[in-house]
Amino acid sequence: MMSIFSRRRLEESLFYVLLVFIPFGIKKVEAIFVYPWGSKPIFLYMIDIAILFLFLFWYLRKGWRDIVFSSSTKALLLFSSSAILSLVFAFHRGLGAYTLLHLLYGVFLFFYLSTHPFLKQEVAFRAILVGVALQTIVGLLQFQAQKSIGISYLGETFFGAHIPGTATFYFGAEKLVRVPGTFLHPNILGAFLLMGSLLTLYFFLRGKKIFSFFGWSFLYYSINLLLLLTFSRSSITTVSLLTLIYCAVSYRTYHAKILRVFLIWFFVLLTLWSMFGNVLKARFENSFNELSYKHRVIYNEIGVRVIKEHPLFGVGIGNFTDYAFREKLYQARQLSFSFLYQPIHNLYLLITAEIGVLGFLAFFIFLILLFKTRMYEVFIDERVLVLSCIMGGFLILGLADHYFWDLEQGIVMFWLIVGLFNYKEN
Numbered sequence: 544m545m546s547i548f549s550r551r552r553l554e555e556s557l558f559y560v561l562l563v564f565i566p567f568g569i570k571k572v573e574a575i576f577v578y579p580w581g582s583k584p585i586f587l588y589m590i591d592i593a594i595l596f597l598f599l600f601w602y603l604r605k606g607w608r609d610i611v612f613s614s615s616t617k618a619l620l621l622f623s624s625s626a627i628l629s630l631v632f633a634f635h636r637g638l639g640a641y642t643l644l645h646l647l648y649g650v651f652l653f654f655y656l657s658t659h660p661f662l663k664q665e666v667a668f669r670a671i672l673v674g675v676a677l678q679t680i681v682g683l684l685q686f687q688a689q690k691s692i693g694i695s696y697l698g699e700t701f702f703g704a705h706i707p708g709t710a711t712f713y714f715g716a717e718k719l720v721r722v723p724g725t726f727l728h729p730n731i732l733g734a735f736l737l738m739g740s741l742l743t744l745y746f747f748l749r750g751k752k753i754f755s756f757f758g759w760s761f762l763y764y765s766i767n768l769l770l771l772l773t774f775s776r777s778s779i780t781t782v783s784l785l786t787l788i789y790c791a792v793s794y795r796t797y798h799a800k801i802l803r804v805f806l807i808w809f810f811v812l813l814t815l816w817s818m819f820g821n822v823l824k825a826r827f828e829n830s831f832n833e834l835s836y837k838h839r840v841i842y843n844e845i846g847v848r849v850i851k852e853h854p855l856f857g858v859g860i861g862n863f864t865d866y867a868f869r870e871k872l873y874q875a876r877q878l879s880f881s882f883l884y885q886p887i888h889n890l891y892l893l894i895t896a897e898i899g900v901l902g903f904l905a906f907f908i909f910l911i912l913l914f915k916t917r918m919y920e921v922f923i924d925e926r927v928l929v930l931s932c933i934m935g936g937f938l939i940l941g942l943a944d945h946y947f948w949d950l951e952q953g954i955v956m957f958w959l960i961v962g963l964f965n966y967k968e969n
Contacts, residue, residue, distance in 0.1 A: 606658050607658075632857065635865045662968070668929075679736075710729050727952075733779070740782050760803070777939075856899040862897060864885065
């Protein structure tokens with residue numbers, strides 16, 4: 544039998560390796576769900592296997608006994624129950640079960656982290672930043688090449704300026720590729736870099752050695768340069784806002800270093816300007832006239848209609864797109880191509896449409912209670928400050944996208960941060 548000590552070391556190693564590999568969507572197709580308008584592959588992710596092993600370790604050390612059934616925990620269980628119940632009302636229960644499974648993976652991560660007996664948050668932060676550093680290298684190489692760089696075995700999609708489905712935008716006559724790293728879309732990479740930028744800022748301000756200063760400065764510069772090169776407006780805006788908030792709260796303690804933070808941002812913007820000129824202005828100024836914005840408005844309108852028609856239990860987790868197609872809600876709004884049949888690009892509307900108003904209220908109450916229990920620590924514990932900023936950033940990004948609900952890497956990122964936020968280190 545494996546000793547308790549060696550099992551603990553193995554569990555620790557597995558958990559930190561999982562954190563490093565969050566951005567790498569290593570997966571294998573296990574099945575394909577076929578729709579009248581297309582198909583959806585069912586993947587077995589490497590992260591799925593890692594989470595299952597963590598569950599086994601958690602079970603062996605009887606981690607469930609440490610769960611505190613607080614008001615927030617009860618709200619989370621009600622939210623999970625609503626998601627499970629919504630399967631009864633789903634037309635495509637196979638797809639619903641697949642989506643539900645990944646949501647439950649996320650909820651388990653929350654309980655796993657909340658009850659962890661020997662987790663060190665700063666070690667977890669550093670493990671995440673190893674993955675961020677690797678992703679930064681990948682993203683910068685992709686931008687230089689303006690296409691995929693041949694690492695599909697790590698989850699990279701096949702993309703390029705002239706390949707359909709690639710996220711691009713025009714800067715004058717030049718067509719620029721928005722790099723996704725090894726994520727499915729640049730916006731998801733932007734969310735990951737938001738996490739990386741704020742965690743690096745945390746270590747940059749706390750560093751005391753000169754080597755540490757230069758190392759964290761270089762990483763902070765590189766992460767934020769890549770963030771701008773994703774041209775993800777929501778992520779860039781949110782990181783800028785949260786950086787100002789973080790610096791304002793920390794100014795009294797780190798006023799000299801905070802001036803250096805803005806100096807690094809100056810060099811990031813200077814680098815981008817020397818490469819392209821005023822490219823950010825071009826990216827932001829026509830935001831409300833782009834098709835992507837207009838489609839988001841349409842998806843939201845469809846979502847509101849679905850919520851009105853199915854307010855209590857929704858149309859079933861993972862079933863919004865299928866339902867909207869079958870009811871011809873896309874077609875009625877002149878969305879006639881299959882690649883336009885997409886979920887609501889608003890996390891909160893999508894949750895409500897799929898599992899109902901009661902499920903959304905339970906989710907909302909869970910978040911409010913969670914913030915309430917720890918917000919008094921924001922000004923006395925920098926780990927709580929950085930995690931609350933990241934968590935708040937994710938919730939802001941949820942206003943404009945859906946990947947924290949229905950995409951593997953987004954789900955893991957979201958519940959990882961929520962779990963770390965709730966964890967109280969001894």
